[in-house]
Amino acid sequence: MVHLASVKNDDEVFDPASRKIDSLSPIPDESEIYTNVYGSRFAAEHLPDHVMPEGEMPRQVAARMIRDELSLDGNPKLNLASFVTTYMEDEIEEIMTDSFSKNFIDYEEYPHSAEIQNRCVNMIARLFNCPTDPNGENAMGTSTIGSSEAIMLGTLAMKKRWQNKRKAEGKDWTRPNIVMNSAVQVCWEKAARYFDIEEKYVYCTESRFVIDPQQAVDLVDENTIGICAILGTTYTGEYEDVKAINDLLVERGIDCPIHVDAASGGFVAPFIQPDLAWDFRLEKVVSINVSGHKYGLVYPGVGWALWRSPEYLPKELVFNINYLGADQASFTLNFSKGASQVIGQYYQMIRLGKHGYRSIMVNLTRIADYMSDQLKQMGMIIMSQGKGKGLPLVAFRLPPNPDRVYDEFTVAHQLRERGWVVPAYTMAPHSEKLQMMRVVVREDFSMNRCDSLLIDVKLALQNLESMDEAMITKYQAHMRNHRAHPRHKQTHAQYQGEKHSLQGQHGKTHGVC
Template sequence: MTTAYSAMMTPGMESALEPALKLLADHLIALDKRLHDARPSYVVIGAGVSATVAIQAFYYLLDLRKRCRTKGALWLFFESVKALPIVKGLIAAERGKMIAEMDADMSKKLAKEPPRLTSLPAKGMSVDAVLVEAAQRKRKDLEWTPTGSLMSGAVYMADDAHFKMLSSVYSSFAHSNPLHGDAFPAVVRMENEVVNMTATMLGCSPGGPNPNVCGLMTSGGTESILTAIRATRDYSRDVRGIKAPEMIVAISAHAAVYKAADYFGIELVRVGVDENFRMDINAVRRAVNGNTILIYASTPGYPHGAVDDIQALAAIAKRRKCCLHVDACLGGFVLPFASSIKPFDFRVDGVTSMSVDTHKYGLAQKGSSVVLYNSAALRQYQYTAVMDWSGGLYISPSQAGSRSGGLIAQTWAALMRMGREGYQRVADDVIAGANELRAGLSEIDGLKVLGEDVSMVVAWGSSDPSLNIYTVNDVMVKKGWHLSVLQAPPALHMCLTSANVASVRQLCVDLAIAVKETRALGKGKVDGGKAPIYGLAGGLPDRGTVGDILKDVQDLMLKHV
C-alpha cells in the first residue's frame, strides 16, 4: 500500500492533496484484489458497458442542459409532471373541452354561402362565371380603402393609382421566371436594381465600411430572415469551424428566429430587454461564446417599436468575430429617413446581413422582400449547387426554385415611382402619426405608452392593475378596430401606415371610450371576445401546453374558412 501510494506522488505535490490521493490509492488496491480472480473477458465487457452507460448519461445530461438553457428549468419541470398518466389525462380533457367550445363558436360564424368546394367541378366554368364567383368571395374580406384604415399594419399603401400601376406591371410580367434568366433577362435586371437601390438606401457606399453590399429578393420577411440565418450558419461552419451553432436573440425578436432555429439546428439563446424594450447589451456580452454564429437585432422590434443599439451590438460582434443580422423588415424604408434614429444599417462596421420588406413601407404588393449581405462571400452560402444531377448542372440562388417575375417587376415599379422623395414623405407622415398617437395615449387615464423610441409601432399597456387591456381590445374590436395583441407584458400596439395614419385621432377617442366601457364591465367580459384566451395564455406557466393549444386553434382556423 505504501509503495502504491508513493508511486502516485510527485516531488512537487502539495501536502493538502495527500489524504485524497491516499484514499484513491486504497480504492485502486481494493479494486485490484476484487478483480484478481475475474475472467479477463468479463473485465473487458464490464468496462465497455460501464463506459457506454457513462457516455450515454453524459450526453443525456448535456442534452438536458441544452434544453434547460433554451426552454428553461420550468419547462423541464412541467414536461416531467405532464408525463404522469393522471396529469396527462386531466390536461387532455381540459384541452379537448376548450377546443370543442371554440369549434362550436367558429362553426356558428362559418359562412354558408358560397358552399365550400371539396373537389374539382365536373365541368369548367366560363371566364365570366369565375369572375363573378371570385367577386362574391371577395365580399367576405375586409374592404381595402386608400385611407381611413382601422387595422394595425397589414395595409401599407394609400394611393389607388399606385396600386393599379403595380397590378398592371405585375400582369405584364406574370409569366416570367428569374430561374430562367436567359429567357427572362428583364426581371433578372429588375431584381438586381431593386437590391442595389435598397442597399444604397441602407448605407452601402464606396467610402463606407461596407462598400460591397449585395443580396437577392425573397417572398417576404420570414424568408429573408431564414435565408440570412442559414447562410450565416454555413459560413460559420466553413470559416470558423463551428459545429454546434448558437444564435443570440432578444425575447422580443421576430418569431421567424424560432423557425430558423428549428429548421437549421441552431441553439437559440434568448436574452432580455431593457426598460425601453431594446435588446439588453450586457446580457448579450454575457451570452456570446465560441459557438455564437450570429447576434440578431431589430430595427424596430415588432412588439414595441424599439430600435436596438446596433452600434453597441456591432462592437460586440466584431470583437467576438461573429455575425450581426439586423432585422429591418418593418423599418427599412422608414428609419433611413427619420433624423432621430442613430445609424443602424451598413454604415455600421460589423453589420453582416439585413432583411427589409419591400412589401411593407417599400409600398410593393405582398410577396416581396430583400435580404442583404455585406459581401458576396457570405451571399454564396445562400446558394445551392448540384453537380451530379442527371438533369444537368443546377444552381439556385434561393430556397425557392421558380419565382414570380411579376412580383419582382411590380417591386421595381414601386421603388421607381416613389424615389427618395416619396419615401421621405411617407416616413414623415408615419413618424408624425406616431408622435400624435403617443401624445394621445398619455392623456388617457389607465393607459401607458411602452418604450421611448419613436418608430412606426406604438405600444401601450395598462397602468391600472384593475384594467384588463385584453378586454379593452375586445371593446375596440366591436368598434371596428384591428389592433395587434401582445403579451409579457400584456399590451396592444398600432403599426402606423399611410393607410391608417389619418385615423389616429379617432383611435385615441375610441380608446378613451373603450377604457371607460371596460371599467364599467368590472370583471365581466365582452361577448365573443378573446380576452379569456389571452389571459389563459399569459397566465399559464406551462408554455408547452400553450403551444399545443395554439396548434389546435390553427387547425380550427384552417377548418372554418
C-alpha cells in the same frame, strides 16, 4: 352561335343518356344557362370544401361566390395589427397585373425583370451604406418572398461560414448557436429549428423590451454563428442598439458577425434617422434583411437579403443552373415566383425617390406622435418611442387599476365591433405579465383616419366603463374563445399544443408581419 354538341370529330360517339362524347367532354345542359348568379342552382348549394366537384361552374358564378365569401374578411385598411402595405398607386397596380404571368426565375425569357431586381439590390444596398465594389460589380443580394426567407438565407450563410472556418481549424463544427432577443419574430425560431442551431436568448424585462448589448455579447462563445439585432421590434417598434453590440465585439476582439433584422425599420430609419449607425457602416454587420412589403410600400410579398461582400455568402450555397435557357446563379430557398412584386419595388423607388420616402415616413411619424399624445390624455401608458426613435407605431396599455374589470383584450374586442383590428397581446417571455395594444401607422393611415380611431377608442372606453361586471365577463370569455372558433382551426390536430416554441412555452404573442 354554334352549339358545342356540333363541334366533334367524326369518330366521336354521342351518348344521349350520358350527354357526353366518349365519356370525356360533357355537353352543357341548356337549362343551366342563367340570367342571374343568384338565380342559379349554385347560390342554393354549399360551396365545395373537401372534394373537387365533378362538374364545371360558370366563371361569373365562381367569381361572385368567391367575392361574396371574401367580403366577410376584415377591411385591410382598418387592420392596424399588420405592417404589410395596403395601398399602391393605380399605375403600378396595372403594371403588376400585366406581370402576373411572368416567372421571375426565368432570366432568359424575362431579362429586364432580372435587371430590375439587380437595380433594386444595388439601390437598397447603397441605402444601407454597403461598401461599393471598385470594379462596379452588383451588390451582393437577392429578392425574396419576404423577410422570413431573407432571414433563412442570412442564417444559412452565417452557419455555413462558421462551419467552414471550424473545419479548416480542425475543430468541432456540429453545435452552432445563435444569439437573439426573446422578442424576435417567429421566423427566427424557425430558422434555428429548421437548420439545427441552438437558440440563445437575451430575455426582455418589464422595463426593457430590446436586446441588452452586454448580455448579448456575453452569450457569444466559439460555437456562435452570429448575433441577430432587430431594427424595429414587432412589440414596441424600438430599434435595438446595433452599434453598441458592434463596439463591444470589436473592443473584446471577438470574431462574431451581426445580422440586422431590418424587416420593418430598413425603409424607415434611413429617412428619419440618417445618422443612426445600424447598417454596413458597422464592421461587424455582415448581412441585412428588409421587407419591401412593409415600409418598402409594396403589396405582399417581397423581401430583400443583402450581404456586405461575396465572402459572407459561401459559394456552396449558390447554385448555377441553365435549364431555362441561360446560365444563372440561384441562392434562394424558393425557385419559381412572380415578377410583379419586384417590379412594384422598383416603381416605388424611382417614383418616390429618397425625397418621397422621406416625406411619407415623416408624415407617419408625426401621426404616430399625435396619436401617442392623444392616448396619453386618455390616461394610457405609451410603451413605444416617439419622435422618430423607433417605428411609426403606437404601443400602449391601460393604466394600473385594481378595480377595473376590463383589460386590453376587452378594449380590442370593442374596437373590432367598429371594424378596427387593433391587436392586444402579452409581451415577450419574462415580461409576459404586461398586456398591451399596438397601432401600426402605415402609408394610408392619414390624420383623418387617426382621428376616427381615437373617437372610437374613447367610445369603447366609455362603453366598457358603463357595463356591469357580467357583461365584461362575457366579453372576456369571447376573447378567450375567439381562437377556438372553427374558422380559426387551420392546423391539423396532431400539431396543436406544441411546446417547443416561445409561443408554446410562454404564451408569447409573435408580432404580426
